[in-house]
Amino acid sequence: MSDSKESNPGGRPSDYPEKIELAKGYLDSYKTEVPSVAGLALHMGVARSTVYAWAENKEYSEFSYIVEQVLANQEVKLTDGGLKGDYNASVTKLMLSKHGYAEKVQSEVSGPNGKPVETTTTTWNLTGVRPADQGKEDSET
16 A cells, blocks of 8 residues: 555655645645545545655654644534534544543432432533544554
C-alpha cells in the first residue's frame, strides 16, 4: 500500500515536502463527509501507522499540526452533524468516544424511605483523551 519512496514509519521519507503538501491539500479539501486519519493516509499514499509515527515525531511539528487539525475538524463535524441528526447516532457516538466523549448512566432503584424511586442521569464528559494515548489501535479515529 505504500509507495517506493516511503521510508519506515519512524524515518523521514525522501519526498517529505511533497507529503506535507498532500497533507495540507487533504485539510483544505477532503473528499469525505468527516475527515479522518485513514482518509489522510489514503490521500498521501502512506500507511495509517506512518501518519501516526510522523505525528508523534518532534521533528515534524508541521505534520503533527495537520493531523491535529484533521482530528479537530472530525470532532466538530461529528458534533454538529450528530446534533442536527445528519449522522447515524450510534456511529457518531462511537467516533466521538475517540475524542474523549463518554456517556455515563446512573440509576437508583429505591429511595431512603424504601419507596421505589428510579433516577437516571446521562452526562457527557470530555476527558482530554488523545488518539495516540489509546494504544495506537488500528481502529479509525
